[in-house]
Each structure stands twice: as structure tokens, then as C-alpha cells.
Amino acid sequence: MAEPFHPDLLRDAAARLPGIDPGAIDAVVERGIQFAQRLSRPVPEDAYPLLAVSLRAGIDDLVLATQVIEEVSRPELPPVLVTMVTTAVLSRPELSDPVAAARTVLNRAASRRFPEDGPGPGPLLWQIAEYRAALDELTGSEPDLERYLRDLTASPGTMQAFAEFLGGAELFVQLTRTELDVPELDEVVCDGTSPDSETITSWLLAELYAGTSSSQRRVVTEWLTGLRSPTSQDDLAFLVDRIRRVERRLACCPSPAPRLDLPELERVRPVVSAAVRNGLSFPPLWTDRSAAINLAASKLRLETNTATWPISMLVASVVVRSLHQDVHQAADPDRPLDCACGADLHSLRTPRRPDEVCPHRPWPEPGRVEDLTTLARTARVGDENLAQLHLKRYQGLWREWIGDARDRMD
Amino acid sequence: MLTAWDGYTRVDYLHAPGRVRISLLTVEPVVHRRIRRGLACAFAAGDLTGPPAVLELDVGWGETEDLLLGPRLMDVITGIRGPGSRSRSIRLELDEVAALADRWAPYRSQVLGVPAESGRLADGFWTSFLKLGLAKVIRSLPVAADPVYRAGDDCGFAWQPLRLPVPLAQDAGVEPLARWVAYRQLADGVEESGVVIHATALPGRRKDLHAGLDDRDDSWVVFEPDPDDPTLLVAELPVVPGRGEPALRFRTEGRWPSRSIQTC
Numbered sequence: 169m170a171e172p173f174h175p176d177l178l179r180d181a182a183a184r185l186p187g188i189d190p191g192a193i194d195a196v197v198e199r200g201i202q203f204a205q206r207l208s209r210p211v212p213e214d215a216y217p218l219l220a221v222s223l224r225a226g227i228d229d230l231v232l233a234t235q236v237i238e239e240v241s242r243p244e245l246p247p248v249l250v251t252m253v254t255t256a257v258l259s260r261p262e263l264s265d266p267v268a269a270a271r272t273v274l275n276r277a278a279s280r281r282f283p284e285d286g287p288g289p290g291p292l293l294w295q296i297a298e299y300r301a302a303l304d305e306l307t308g309s310e311p312d313l314e315r316y317l318r319d320l321t322a323s324p325g326t327m328q329a330f331a332e333f334l335g336g337a338e339l340f341v342q343l344t345r346t347e348l349d350v351p352e353l354d355e356v357v358c359d360g361t362s363p364d365s366e367t368i369t370s371w372l373l374a375e376l377y378a379g380t381s382s383s384q385r386r387v388v389t390e391w392l393t394g395l396r397s398p399t400s401q402d403d404l405a406f407l408v409d410r411i412r413r414v415e416r417r418l419a420c421c422p423s424p425a426p427r428l429d430l431p432e433l434e435r436v437r438p439v440v441s442a443a444v445r446n447g448l449s450f451p452p453l454w455t456d457r458s459a460a461i462n463l464a465a466s467k468l469r470l471e472t473n474t475a476t477w478p479i480s481m482l483v484a485s486v487v488v489r490s491l492h493q494d495v496h497q498a499a500d501p502d503r504p505l506d507c508a509c510g511a512d513l514h515s516l517r518t519p520r521r522p523d524e525v526c527p528h529r530p531w532p533e534p535g536r537v538e539d540l541t542t543l544a545r546t547a548r549v550g551d552e553n554l555a556q557l558h559l560k561r562y563q564g565l566w567r568e569w570i571g572d573a574r575d576r577m578d
Numbered sequence: 579m580l581t582a583w584d585g586y587t588r589v590d591y592l593h594a595p596g597r598v599r600i601s602l603l604t605v606e607p608v609v610h611r612r613i614r615r616g617l618a619c620a621f622a623a624g625d626l627t628g629p630p631a632v633l634e635l636d637v638g639w640g641e642t643e644d645l646l647l648g649p650r651l652m653d654v655i656t657g658i659r660g661p662g663s664r665s666r667s668i669r670l671e672l673d674e675v676a677a678l679a680d681r682w683a684p685y686r687s688q689v690l691g692v693p694a695e696s697g698r699l700a701d702g703f704w705t706s707f708l709k710l711g712l713a714k715v716i717r718s719l720p721v722a723a724d725p726v727y728r729a730g731d732d733c734g735f736a737w738q739p740l741r742l743p744v745p746l747a748q749d750a751g752v753e754p755l756a757r758w759v760a761y762r763q764l765a766d767g768v769e770e771s772g773v774v775i776h777a778t779a780l781p782g783r784r785k786d787l788h789a790g791l792d793d794r795d796d797s798w799v800v801f802e803p804d805p806d807d808p809t810l811l812v813a814e815l816p817v818v819p820g821r822g823e824p825a826l827r828f829r830t831e832g833r834w835p836s837r838s839i840q841t842c
Contacts, residue, residue: 244667246586246603277665278590278599282618282634283610290608290622291601291632292580295588325605327579399671401584459583459676462627466581469624470605477626505744513749548626 173204173211181220188224196223203228206258207235208265229339232266233258237343240270250274251343252331253299259336260307269306276302280313293320296330303334346381350428353378358420368418369441370425375413376440377428389432391451392439398452398531404460405467407453408488412569415491418448448491452531461488461546472564479558481547485527485538486559487569492534496525499540499552579605582622582631585670589651591658592634598655600633600647602675608632611689613708614825616794619682621689628686629679636794645699646681650674688825696743702785702831703746706792710738710826713819715760716771725763727774737776742828749830750787752811753778758826760817772816773826777801779809785830789813792825 175197182188182196200223204211211219222231236254241247253273254266263269276298297320301311316333323329331340353374363371376388387403388410390396443450454460464487465480475483486495503525511517511528520526522535527542529535540552549555559570580586582602590599597616606622608631613619616636622628633647637655647655654666670678679686680698684706687695696703719726737757747754755778762771775789790798801811817824 242667244586244669246580246584248580249603274667275665278588278592278601282599282612282632285611287607287609287623288620290604290606291588291620292603292605294601295603325579397671399673401672401675404672454672456673456676459672462625462676462679463581463583463672466583466604466606466622466625466628467579470579470581477624481627506748513745 173201174213174216175201177213177216178220178223181216182224184217185220185224192224196220199223199228203232205264206232206266209235209239209267229258230342233339233343236266236270239267240274245274248327248344249295249299252296252327252334252336252340255331255336255340255343256299256303256334257336258339260303262307272306273299273302280317289317289321293317296320296333300334346383348379348381350377350380350385350430353426356420356422359422361423363421363423363425365441365444367423367425368421369437369444370427371417371421372414372440372444373433373437374426374428375417376410376436377430377433378413385430385432389436391453392436394451396451396453398455401463404453405464408460408464409566409569411450411453411491412487412566418491449532450491453490454488454531457488457527457529457531457537458546461485464488468565475562475564478547478549479562479564482543482549482555482558483562483564483566483570485543485546487566489537490531492532493529493537494535495543496536496539499544500525501541501552503541581606582625582629583672583675585672585675587651587668587670589654589658589666589668591655591664594636596636596638596659598635598637598658600630600635600651602629602631602670604631606631609689613685613688614792614794614822619685619689621682621686623690626686626690626692627679627683629675630682630686646697648674648677648681694741694743696745698745699829699831702829703743703749704827704829705743705746706825706827707740708792708825709823710740710758711823712760712773712817712826713823716762716817716819719760719762719771721762721764721769723764725761727759727761740775740826742777746828746830750777750785751780751782752787753780770816771818772814775801775813775815775826777811777813779803779811787811787813788829788831789815790827790829791815791817792827798827798829 178200179193179197182193200219203223219231222228233254237250240254241250254270257263257266257269257273278298279301280294294317297313297316300316301313304311320333323333328337328341331337377385384406387406391407461484465484468475468480468483506512507526507528508524509517509520509526509528517528519533520535525536525539525542527537529537540555544552544555547555549558562570580603582604586603588601588603592599604622606624608620609623610620611618618634619630620632622631650670654668658664658666683695683697684704687693688706688708694705694707696705737759740756740758742754742756744754756775758773758775760773777787787801788798799813799815801813804810804812
């Protein structure tokens with residue numbers, strides 16, 4: 169394909185690499201020509217130095233995949249599926265234009281008939297099977313959708329298993345690997361002194377960024393700096409977890425606070441410092457708490473095999489709340505079916521006093537959001553005792569965040 | 579890993595004219611069910627409050643789909659019915675997914691086999707009852723000049739109870755317990771059949787209560803107070819027993835709005 173690629177620019181860039189010998193320069197240019205053929209897209213002029221480094225290091229597969237992913241990504245497509253389709257396309261060398269092939273696969277129309285009444289795999293598995301069928305058609309083989317669905321249903325059901333099914337899993341794993349490059353915080357002993365706001369700020373920053381990968385840090389920073397939409401689903405469970413870490417830390421901020429050395433802290437420190445001085449007002453993570461609970465519960469079910477729907481809803485209802493909201497230890501068997509705030513029947517809600525329990529509080533409204541009665545109702549477990557028992561026995565993800573609620577309920 | 583709550587949605591225009599499939603990409607296993615002609619859906623088996631994971635429906639028959647799908651999905655469907663792309667991906671925001679889950683609750687309870695729930699509309703509630711056996715009862719009645727009434731299976735002439743979901747009943751201002759009876763008669767030589775439904779009005783504010791068959795035609799009758807007993811609300815619904823068993827729908831609201839639905 170006659171796409172602009174300039175071997176001379178690559179040769180110049182390669183020659184500037186430290187300690188490279190002429191033979192290695194030739195090898196880089198040779199690989200570069202193959203790379204450009206595979207990409208079938210123009211290589212921007214400023215990309216040659218990086219390309220030379222990648223080619224020399226033999227990671228041009230990663231660079232190629234990144235280029236293709238960038239070309240075919242769209243906000244309405246799950247990034248993980250775009251990556252999976254790209255690596256599957258790149259694992260089939262006969263597909264000479266990976267960008268066009270990935271687009272064809274991602275756009276493939278549904279071809280499977282609606283199944284007979286009864287249980288079946290979720291539509292994500294249908295979608296993966298359709299991707300495979302599209303790949304088959306591009307490479308001239310005969311698709312077998314029903315067999316693919318059976319295979320996928322029998323697989324462990326992880327993204328890696330789906331990538332193995334489509335082909336190119338090795339590259340997929342490299343591209344989606346997350347490395348925690350900020351370590352978790354060490355245990356500390358509370359010293360009982362009241363910390364100044366500077367110390368609290370440093371501690372909160374440490375909690376917000378401890379044990380993260382670079383992409384997770386970007387998520388935290390975007391949230392704190394107001395770039396995150398409160399209606400977004402992305403990484404919500406991760407950020408709720410950060411909120412709970414912050415809450416736990418507020419009870420114990422001994423001096424001196426740990427100092428993280430991260431470039432984003434320069435931007436974020438004033439935000440957190442202002443929040444500490446202004447009653448811990450962080451940007452909202454949701455507009456409708458019950459929707460956020462449902463989303464978090466669905467993630468808990470996938471993460472924790474033993475979490476049935478009632479248990480996932482119990483745990484999520486205890487954990488998904490803002491810093492100013494808490495779970496009341498008591499039960500209230502006399503509570504009417506409608507919440508006193510009126511949100512059950514009307515779109516307009518009347519704010520409630522902090523000591524009243526109201527599960528419909530918006531993010532900034534302080535007060536109690538749950539008690540054992542609301543929890544038992546939301547999760548549709550028989551009664552308050554059962555709700556408490558389920559929480560006591562829970563051993564899955566987020567168990568550390570229901571511990572507080574559990575203990576307070578004794 | 580993705581669930582339907584992530585909102586990654588795929589809309590496919592199928593080969594049958596006017597039929598679309600909407601899929602919310604989730605790895606959670608689902609239960610499929612054909613609700614009626616022109617409507618099939620699947621819900622995550624393990625999510626008692628989840629949105630539909632798959633919907634396959636014929637659009638362009640009535641306002642129901644506008645109302646239940648909401649404006650974003652309807653816009654996408656309008657877009658792919660024209661020439662060009664037959665499939666589209668969109669991302670629904672969390673509140674939009676939640677609104678979809680709230681609106682489709684009655685079908686979710688049918689599919690997952692739990693007691694009938696209310697679906698939440700912009701300004702009211704609705705629900706649908708499957709398996710009442712309306713057509714079967716009507717077919718079992720003799721055709722006579724005087725109307726013959728009979729309720730559900732093996733109940734002789736007794737009324738058949740129907741428990742409306744509490745939010746719907748509250749919104750309409752009626753007792754949750756309603757009742758129905760089927761009838762069949764010859765009127766001027768023409769056979770007529772249907773169901774009569776009674777509800778009991780509670781004192782105080784109430785919205786109109788409507789009943790209709792859950793089919794593509796989208797017709798509704800409003801409950802009217804009995805002239806002799808204003809607390810008795812009556813709706814008469816013609817039913818021609820045909821193929822399959824029709825489901826019975828109820829809703830509050832003054833009108834069945836279209837195009838102007840709020841998403842949350």
C-alpha cells in the first residue's frame with residue numbers, strides 16, 4: 169500500500185540511538201519497513217525517534233497495536249474490546265490492513281437469532297462470538313456462532329480467556345497489564361495528637377494514590393480536578409474504595425505524614441488542601457446513589473463468586489456513600505414503605521435532617537443513608553437480622569469497608 | 579469486566595423490517611423470554627434490579643417503545659432505520675441505564691419469575707400481568723344472547739383477584755387488590771367478549787388508572803367510577819381470543835407520552 173513512510177527519517181533516528189552499530193541500524197530500518205507495511209497508515213514525522221527505540225527493543229508489536237487502537241477507538245466502544253479485537257487482528261498476519269480489519273470486526277452487525285426462552289450467556293459473549301465470526305469471514309473461513317458461544321460459556325469468562333479465544337492473547341495481556349508502581353502504605357500507630365491541616369492533606373493524598381497504577385492515578389487526578397463527569401460509570405468502584413480509604417485515614421493521621429513523589433501532586437495538592445479546609449467537599453461521584461449502588465453491586469458479583477444479588481446489594485449499600493454519610497446501626501421496623509423524603513413516588517425530593525435515615529441523599533447532603541431496615545429492604549432479604557447476619561459472614565471484596573458497619577451494629 | 583450497568587450498548591437493525599435488537603454488553607448470564615409478538619427480551623439472571631440486557635422489538639407500532647426505550651435509544655433507532663449503517667454502538671450514562679432498569683421492571687419480573695413490579699415512567703407507573711389465562715377463560719364461555727361472565731380457571735363465577743404493585747396503586751389512589759371477570763355475549767348477532775376489571779378508589783388525590791392489553795396496538799381504556807358507587811372503578815376491555823394469551827397492562831398518568839420522556 170502506498171502510504172507515506174520515510175525510511176531515511178527512520179535511519180537518521182536510529183543512527184542517533186546511543187551505542188548502535190551500523191548493522192543494527194540496517195536491522196531497525198528493515199523492521200521499520202515491515203512495520204509500516206503492517207500499519208498501512210502514515211507514520212507521523214515526529215514518531216520516528218520513538219519508533220526507532222521500539223524497533224531496536226523489539227517491542228514494535230506493542231507500538232503497532234497502540235497505533236491501531238488509537239485509530240479505531242471510539243468513546244462508545246469499551247476500550248478493552250477495542251484492544252482485544254486489535255490484538256486478534258494483529259495475530260492474523262494475512263490481514264494486510266489492521267486498522268480497516270479492526271473496524272470491520274468492531275462494526276459487524278448481529279447475525280444470531282434471538283434464542284428460545286430460557287437461560288443463556290450474556291450479550292458480551294454474543295459480541296465476542298460475533299467478533300470471531302467477523303475475523304473468520306475476513307480470513308476466509310466458515311464461522312460457527314453456536315459453537316463459539318458454547319466455547320465461550322465454558323471458558324473462565326475473563327477478558328484474558330476471551331482474548332485467547334479470539335487469538336493474540338499474549339499481546340493483549342501485555343497491553344492491558346496494570347503495574348502498581350506506587351506502593352501501599354505501611355501500617356502506622358496512631359499517636360493521639362490532633363494533626364494540623366497540612367498533615368491531614370498529606371495523609372489524604374497518600375491514601376488517594378497509594379497502591380495504584382499509572383492509569384488509576386490518572387482516574388484519581390481527573391476526579392479531584394473536576395474533569396470527571398458525575399454520571400460516568402468508569403472506575404466508580406475503584407473511586408468508592410478510595411473514598412473509604414480516606415474516611416478510615418481521617419481517624420488517624422500521625423505525624424509526620426508520608427510524602428509521595430508524584431508529578432501530579434503539584435496540581436492536586438491545592439485541591440485536597442482546600443477540601444480539607446472546606447469540610448471535605450470532594451467532587452460528586454454520582455447523581456443517583458441507588459444507580460451507583462447497582463453498578464457497584466454488579467461488579468462485586470463478578471469479583472466475588474459467593475456474592476449473590478442480595479449480598480452484593482447489602483455490601484454495596486453499606487460502602488457506596490459520600491464522606492458525609494453513614495450507616496445507622498439500628499433497625500426501624502416501623503419505617504413506612506415510602507421514604508419520608510418522597511423520592512419513591514415523586515421526582516422532587518425534600519431534604520431530610522442528618523439524624524433521619526434516607527437512602528436517597530444526594531452526594532453533598534450529610535446524614536444517615538442506611539439502617540438495617542433499609543438494607544434489608546433494598547437487598548430483599550427477609551428481615552434485619554438476616555441482613556446483619558449476611559454482612560457479618562461476608563468475606564469477599566470490600567469486606568474491610570463493611571467491618572465498621574458490622575461492628576457498630578453489635 | 580463489563581456489566582449492563584456500564585452502559586456499553588449495541589443497537590442492531592435486523593433483517594426483519596422494523597425490528598431492532600438492543601444489547602447492553604454484560605458478562606452476567608441472562609434469561610431469555612419472548613413476551614409477545616414483536617417483543618422479546620433478556621435480563622441478567624442474577625440481577626433483580628437490572629436493566630434489560632437484550633431487547634428485540636418491532637418499532638413503529640405504537641408509543642410503548644418510545645416510552646420504554648427513552649429518547650436516546652429512539653434517536654439511534656431512527657438513525658439506523660435509514661440507509662447506511664445497520665449497527666450502532668452508544669454509551670448510556672449511569673442515570674440512563676437506571677431509568678431503563680426502572681421502566682422495564684414489569685417485564686423483568688415476568689422474565690425472572692418474581693412477583694409483578696411497577697415500572698417507573700416520567701410521571702407515573704405501569705405494570706403487566708402475564709399468564710392470567712384471559713383467552714382461555716373466554717373460549718370456555720358459551721355464546722349466548724345474555725352475557726356470560728366467568729373469571730379465571732376453575733373459579734366458577736367468582737371474581738378473580740389481581741394484586742397491583744403498591745407504587746402503582748398508591749399513585750392511582752386505589753386499593754392494591756383489584757379483580758377481573760371475563761364475559762362473552764351475542765349483541766345484535768355479533769359476538770363480543772372481553773374482561774371487566776374492578777378497582778376500589780381510596781379517598782384523596784388520584785390519577786387516572788388505565789388498563790389495556792399488552793400488544794403492539796397500544797390501546798388503553800380508562801377506569802370510570804360506577805354511577806351508583808363512586809368508590810368502585812370499572813374498566814371494560816374487549817378481548818378477542820386469538821393466538822396466544824394476552825397479558826394485561828395497567829398504568830397511571832393522564833396520557834401515554836411520547837418523544838418528551840425525561841430520562842431520569
